[in-house]
Amino acid sequence: MSMDEIFIVARKEMKGIVKTKSQMLMGISFAVWFSVMAAPVVKTVEESAVFDQFNNLLFYFVLMLGIFTAYLFSGKVFFNEKREGNIETLLCTPLSLRQIWSGKVVGVTIPAYLIALLTAALITIIANLFSTSMLLPSPAITLHIFLVVPAFIAVAVGLLGFGHFLLGMRENQILNISIFIVIFFALSFAKNVISGGYVVSWVAIGGLLIVAVLLLALISYLTRYLSKERIVTTIP
């Protein structure tokens, strides 16, 4: 599988996302909103727990915002391509279905990850405004932000793309609503976990990384079951 073709598709999708102002604004607005809402929590905890609280915020919100942004961007890249019918022309180019899927996954993952990094930066800045001591991410959280988060964003995009290609329009709409509800509850759950005083360990980060890699391998394997016929016959 040639990487050149994958990057051609990825580059086009990235440019498309970045140039769609409404989408970028929505992604950035969510990053700002959740950072502003979540980060001041560091002033409510005891001095000894501030560092853990700050790292927990980064652990949950950077991951969640990354996945949520991936969900926002995937709709345009996979769902619209199918709804508008351009996918049929793309499938007649020399690219294989897996190359198209991979290119789109890379093309969505990168801008979604940039929003996740923006969230990390905003949480760090705002948390420091409310803290008496200097707050920086722990090494485990740094690894989480630079490896686990992009891996999970890629998993989310891959899975959404797989679903969008595999399912019909009605099923896709149900899928979109379901994912939105799941993310909504996940964000609420994150708040509970943060206030519960958990400490994110190296083991947890390592475990998550392994899970992300396994999920990526599984989704990549699942794309073998995607067929051009399935895609073409589910175009509205």
Added chain:
Amino acid sequence: MIGVQNLTKTFNGKTVLDGIRFEVKEGEIFGFLGPNGAGKTTTMRIILGLLKPTSGNALVFGEDLGSCDKLRRRVGILLENDGLYEGLSAYGNLDYYSQLYGISDREEKIKNLLDFVGLSDRKDDKVGKFSKGMKRKLGLARAIIHDPEVLFLDEPSSGLDPEAQRMVRDLIFQLSKEKRTIFLNSHDLDEVQKVCSKIAILHGCTIKAYDKVENLRNTFSKPIFEITLIDTADVRIASDILHSLDYVSDCEEDGLRITVTLKEEKSSTILNELVNNGIKVEEAKRLAKSLEDVYLDIVKHSGGER
């Protein structure tokens, strides 16, 4: 170049194509005709490897396009959807596809193509602002950006206003002069008649006719002659003579002209009959039947669709 053998396709137990077969040779402009919903697009999708046949096969260059990625570099397509991205400019769209096809001299190629379709002055405009006709022309440019040997066009002028239809048709005509093999899916008989050398008519899941346009006209249409007489006094007599012939199915008078429909090819006999009876004939000419007449005859006589 394109070979379709005993092709059958069923969707949820419903047969859409039933054992169709035809062949398109190199350099041929092949028209695939049929009413809406006859299965033309399904046939094209199978040939392009987008759908799998239930039985039989559809090969291009002797291979299945669906399983041979590299072979698709030699094929260009314009489906009902133009395959254009509305958020990209005309240039951006052609640039994207030229990268996918691995074209090296992209800038020059795109410039020439935009000139060819008359959109050079709109190259930086977003396709979302284009009219349907302009999109179709750009779609055609996109389809030929990699110089394909075979071009598949699905209803290229469908839904366009007459002026845009003519523009698209002129472009196809120009392409046909470049000795490309063109597979034209259409229900526009006029378009097919003007451009195609050979046609197949699909109706009721099967191919009802498959031949050169001229041969089809001759095979499926009854011979019609227009005879112009010199003397008005002869019109009545000539008409009576013609009506008495058992191979004449119809005869209509209009001034000095008599239009005769024959049951079989007997053009020389009919003239002999008139001349031998002292009728002075100024001119006798065979009237060409349009493809539309032939098409309607075939569709009417083959009954309804399944």
